[in-house]
Amino acid sequence: xxxxxxxxxxxxxxxxxGTANTLIYVRDKGIVLxxxxxxxxxxxxxxxxxxxxxxxxxxxxxxxxxxxNIEAIRPMKDGVIADFTTTERMLQHFIRAVHKxxxxxxxxxxxxxxxxxxxxxxxxxIRESADGxxxxxxxxxxxxxxxxxxxxxxxxxxxxxxxxDIGGGTSExxxxxxxxxxxxxxxxIGGDKFDDAIIxxxxxxxxxLIGEATAERVKQVIGTAYPGKDMLEIxxxxxxxxxxxxxxxxxxxxxxxEALQEPLHGIVSAVKTALEQTPPELGADxxxxxxxxxxxxxxxxxxxxxxxxxxxxxxxxxDDPLASVAxxxxxxxxxxxxxxSDLLTRD
Amino acid sequence: MTDxxxxxxxxxxxxxxxxxxxLCKAREAASYSVAYVADQTHLKKEVIIALExxxxxxxxxDVFVKGYIRSYAKLLGIxxxxxxxxxxxxxxxxxxTIVPQIKKVKKINSLSVDPVVIWSSVTVxxxxxxxxxxxxxxxxxxxxxxxxxxxxxxxxxxLTEAGSEQEQQQQNSETKHNVVLGNIDPQNISAEQNVAxxxxxxxxxxxxxxxxxxxxxxxxxxxxxxEIDKVRITVKYTEESWTEIVDARKRRLLHGLMKAGATxxxxxxxxxxxxxxxxxxVQLEINGKPFDHSIYMRRNSTARFLINDNNS
Numbered sequence: 001x002x003x004x005x006x007x008x009x010x011x012x013x014x015x016x017x018g019t020a021n022t023l024i025y026v027r028d029k030g031i032v033l034x035x036x037x038x039x040x041x042x043x044x045x046x047x048x049x050x051x052x053x054x055x056x057x058x059x060x061x062x063x064x065x066x067x068x069n070i071e072a073i074r075p076m077k078d079g080v081i082a083d084f085t086t087t088e089r090m091l092q093h094f095i096r097a098v099h100k101x102x103x104x105x106x107x108x109x110x111x112x113x114x115x116x117x118x119x120x121x122x123x124x125x126i127r128e129s130a131d132g133x134x135x136x137x138x139x140x141x142x143x144x145x146x147x148x149x150x151x152x153x154x155x156x157x158x159x160x161x162x163x164x165d166i167g168g169g170t171s172e173x174x175x176x177x178x179x180x181x182x183x184x185x186x187x188x189i190g191g192d193k194f195d196d197a198i199i200x201x202x203x204x205x206x207x208x209l210i211g212e213a214t215a216e217r218v219k220q221v222i223g224t225a226y227p228g229k230d231m232l233e234i235x236x237x238x239x240x241x242x243x244x245x246x247x248x249x250x251x252x253x254x255x256x257x258e259a260l261q262e263p264l265h266g267i268v269s270a271v272k273t274a275l276e277q278t279p280p281e282l283g284a285d286x287x288x289x290x291x292x293x294x295x296x297x298x299x300x301x302x303x304x305x306x307x308x309x310x311x312x313x314x315x316x317x318x319d320d321p322l323a324s325v326a327x328x329x330x331x332x333x334x335x336x337x338x339x340x341s342d343l344l345t346r347d
Numbered sequence: 348m349t350d351x352x353x354x355x356x357x358x359x360x361x362x363x364x365x366x367x368x369x370l371c372k373a374r375e376a377a378s379y380s381v382a383y384v385a386d387q388t389h390l391k392k393e394v395i396i397a398l399e400x401x402x403x404x405x406x407x408x409d410v411f412v413k414g415y416i417r418s419y420a421k422l423l424g425i426x427x428x429x430x431x432x433x434x435x436x437x438x439x440x441x442x443x444t445i446v447p448q449i450k451k452v453k454k455i456n457s458l459s460v461d462p463v464v465i466w467s468s469v470t471v472x473x474x475x476x477x478x479x480x481x482x483x484x485x486x487x488x489x490x491x492x493x494x495x496x497x498x499x500x501x502x503x504x505x506l507t508e509a510g511s512e513q514e515q516q517q518q519n520s521e522t523k524h525n526v527v528l529g530n531i532d533p534q535n536i537s538a539e540q541n542v543a544x545x546x547x548x549x550x551x552x553x554x555x556x557x558x559x560x561x562x563x564x565x566x567x568x569x570x571x572x573x574e575i576d577k578v579r580i581t582v583k584y585t586e587e588s589w590t591e592i593v594d595a596r597k598r599r600l601l602h603g604l605m606k607a608g609a610t611x612x613x614x615x616x617x618x619x620x621x622x623x624x625x626x627x628x629v630q631l632e633i634n635g636k637p638f639d640h641s642i643y644m645r646r647n648s649t650a651r652f653l654i655n656d657n658n659s
Contacts, residue, residue, distance in 0.1 A: 152410040288391075289407045290414065304418070314389045316414020 013098060014111045014329030015091070016146070017126065019076045020168025020191050020296060022056075022090070023323055024098055025330030031323050032098055036060040037168075039090045040072045055093045064211045078188045079115035079143075079170035080122040084129060091133035110135035111329045111336075114345065115170045116142045117186025123345070140345045141332055143167070143325055144174030144184055147294040149343075150328025151318035155179055160282025161289070164271060164307070165325065166297020168192050171267050173274045175282055179342060183277050187270045191296050193263040194219050201259030202238065208247050210238035219300070222253040225264055226302035226309065253301075264303075268310045275311060290314030294324035366416060366430050367401040373423040374399075388418045395419070578654070579614040579634055586628025593620045619654040626650035 014025040017037070024033040035056030042053040053070055054062060062072040075086040099106035110130050114123055123140055130138040147165040148155050155161055155176040165172045168191040174184035195215040202210050210218075214236060222232040232253040240247040271291065275283060291313055293304055298321035308315040318324050332343050374384060381399075385392045397405045398415060406412045413431055420427035582590065584605045592601040594615030601613055607628065623629045623640070625648050631638040633654060643652040 152408065154408045289411050290389075292410060292414070308389050308418075312389055314415070314418070316411055317417065318410060319413060 011098065011106075012109045012111075012333050013095065014113075014146075014326055014333050015094075015130070016113050016143075016323075016326035016329065017076065017087075017091070018167050018296075018325075019074070019079055019170070021322070022094060023326035024094055025323075025326040025333075026098060027330060027333055030330075031326055033094055034323070035094065037076050037090065038063060038072055038074050039086050039093075040066065040070055041086065042070050045069065052089055052093065055090055060213075063213055077169060079167060079186070079190075080118050081125045081129060084125055088129040088132040091129060095133055095135070107134055107136040109137045109139070109333070111139040111141055111333045111344075113143045113146045113325050113329050114140050115167075115186050116144055116172055116174065116181070116184040117170065117188075139333075139336070141329055141343060142174075142181060142184070142345050144172045144181065145176065145179075145343055146325045146328035146332065147172070147318075148174070148176050148292070148328065149331050150324035150326070151292050151294050151321075153292055159289075160278065160285035162274065162278070162286040162291045164267075164291055164293050164295075164298075166190055166267065166293070166295040166300075166303075167325075168296060171270060171295070171297065173270050175274060175278045175286065177282055177285075182279065182282055183274055185270055185274055185277075187266055189263045189266040189270075191216075191219070193266075194223065194260055194297075194300070197263050198223075198256060198259050201255070202236070202251070203241065205255075206238075206247075206249055207241045208238040208249065209241055210236060214238065218251060218256060219260075222251065223256050223260065224253045224301040225257065225260065226305040227254070227257060228302055260300075264306060267297075268307060271307060271311060275313075287313050290316050292316050292318055294318045294321045296322050364433055365401050366433060367399040369425070369430065370416070370419055370423065371399040373425055377423055379423075384419065384422060387422050388415070390415060390418075578617045578619070579612065580619065580654070581632040581635075582611045582613070583630040583632075584609045584611075584628060585630065586625055588626070588628045589622075589624030590629070591620075591622040595619075617655055621650070621652055621654060623650045624648070 011029070012027040014027075016023040016025075020037060022033070022035055022037045023031055026032045036059070038059040039055050040053040040059040040062045042051050043049075044051070053059070059072055062070065063074075064072070066072050073083060073086050075081065075083040075090060081087045095106055095108065095110075099108070112126055112130050114126055118126070127138050127140060143165055144163050145155070148161060148163045151163065153161045153163065153176070156179050158178055160175050160177050160182065162173070162175050169188065170186050171189050172184065172186050175182045195212055198215040198218055199210055199212070202208055202215075218234055218236060222234045224232075230253075233250050234252075235248060235250050237246055237248045239245070275286070278286065291307065291311070293307070293315060297303065298317050304315040304317050307313075320327075335343075374381075381392050381395050384390075385395050388395075394406060394415060397403070398412075398419060403412055406415070413434060416430055416434065417427040420430055580592070580600075582592075582601065582605075584607055586607050587604065589604050590601050590611075591599065592613060593599050595618055596616060598615060600615050600619075601611055604624075605611065621631075621640075626640060626644045627648060629640075631640055638654075640650055640652060643650040645651075
């Protein structure tokens with residue numbers, strides 16, 4: 001009863017608690033927050049206390065550039081919580097940021113998306129961290145379902161739809177029909193693995209160490225998954241491992257393509273396995289209509305082309321793939337009062 | 348080529364522009380065959396033809412068609428954003444396959460953070476609370492049932508009725524306190540006020556302070572609002588029994604489950620509506636005279652009857 005009254009003063013939220021970015025969808029308002037999942041913590045050596053220095057984009061700028069008393073942490077790893085307390089604080093910060101002009105302490109109903117490969121313990125951690133951040137009630141939903149709904153796939157039909165959501169930490173591939181998951185798999189390959197692959201490629205071939213932020217920029221600007229007509233180049237600076245001094249050099253898109261081969265192969269294998277495991281009728285539906293790509297990974301140039309060539313099935317990139325999961329969660333939240341919790345996961 | 352098509356497309360007549368036409372012209376200009384396009388995009392020829400003819404109703408839902416247009420445009424080197432900007436106008440039908448579920452949604456929790464809403468809610472709550480308080484206070488002042496129910500609080504071990512003519516009873520009973528109800532004259536009140544402290548002193552048992560304080564309070568309470576009651580009823584319980592006695596003014600003089608050994612004295616205006624749950628376990632005296640109510644006993648031991656002025 002009291003919770004319902006409080007609910008009048010809070011907005012229902014759908015949170016895509018991703019490894020790389022956290023997105024919040026507010027009912028009737030759309031995506032209101034899209035911030036990197038990074039927290040900067042200041043350690044006070046005198047009192048031994050830890051306080052939040054920055055959260056989100058400002059904290060991300062500090063990554064790799066912090067003095068000893070500040071540490072910039074990415075509390076999510078491989079799609080799940082790696083640092084419980086920090087995640088809770090981060091969520092708390094984001095929920096408050098969404099309810100900026102509130103007098104009362106917000107206590108919204110929150111729907112959080114979890115990777116389908118997350119274990120019971122990991123799901124519980126996510127639920128508890130949302131509860132701890134001030135949620136009145138926490139619902140969990142499998143990421144592929146949220147992504148499919150967010151992309152606009154007609155998953156309520158008796159037809160198979162395949163979705164491939166490539167996030168920062170994990171890639172989820174799932175076949176959905178009649179509002180349920182027929183097959184789902186989660187591989188711990190995502191944008192982070194792409195960055196790591198670029199870092200190790202540069203170290204191996206140039207003897208230069210570059211930071212994560214630089215690797216991410218390289219991936220976003222010239223990264224490609226399939227050989228294209230145009231060759232792009234970017235100027236990169238890093239530390240020469242043998243001489244120990246900063247060094248500037250240029251990377252081209254073909255090199256990045258080579259660097260990304262391993263993680264890309266992992267994703268393609270996951271898709272192929274999913275197609276193998278899909279019941280034939282649903283497989284035929286997928287082959288006819290195509291695979292839908294969502295998540296930040298879908299923005300990698302020509303990734304759709306690579307999967308298309310590897311599987312022989314049309315591949316479609318969803319509108320605004322980064323926000324698909326949060327948007328889908330938001331739609332589920334809107335449907336919750338009327339259609340119940342069929343789409344939600346139980347743990 | 349690309350520039351040409353894009354400029355045609357964005358040239359101001361966007362309403363007349365057909366996505367299929369642009370795609371078709373671009374394909375012909377690039378001298379690609381439909382089969383080649385189908386092969387490159389891994390789509391069926393029928394899909395390519397349907398796209399070029401704007402027959403979107405033959406194609407699956409929006410997300411797919413947009414994807415097809417995007418990959419077709421990419422192959423031809425056209426900017427797909429401009430094409431998709433026109434797309435929703437051409438396609439209304441398909442959105443309805445997914446959206447109805449969402450449109451039907453009741454907006455229960457969708458109040459926005461509007462200060463007007465907050466303050467109006469607070470005002471309404473305050474008014475309701477005020478009304479509730481007023482009602483509560485009024486209820487406390489006016490409810491006569493409350494007075495009768497106070498009597499029930501006392502157990503017969505501590506309380507025995509002693510009218511002005513039955514004062515000898517209080518000396519026989521070691522553990523009993525005296526309460527005078529009904530027609531009280533000032534002498535009785537003063538007598539009772541003296542008795543209460545004596546009981547505390549004389550007896551070994553410690554009487555709870557609360558009860559000692561309540562006794563005079565009850566004496567002072569004018570049950571009938573100052574009027575003289577005509578009938579005094581003494582109810583003695585040899586067994587446990589549910590009892591309800593309501594007088595002519597609809598006041599509930601006695602109500603609830605009484606324990607064995609309890610004695611209750613009530614007075615009020617006849618006629619009384621009496622109900623005993625276990626009537627064999629109850630002895631009744633009306634104005635000091637025993638009254639046999641066994642004739643009213645039903646099969647299930649209950650008894651319900653009316654006591655009139657003439658004690659019938």
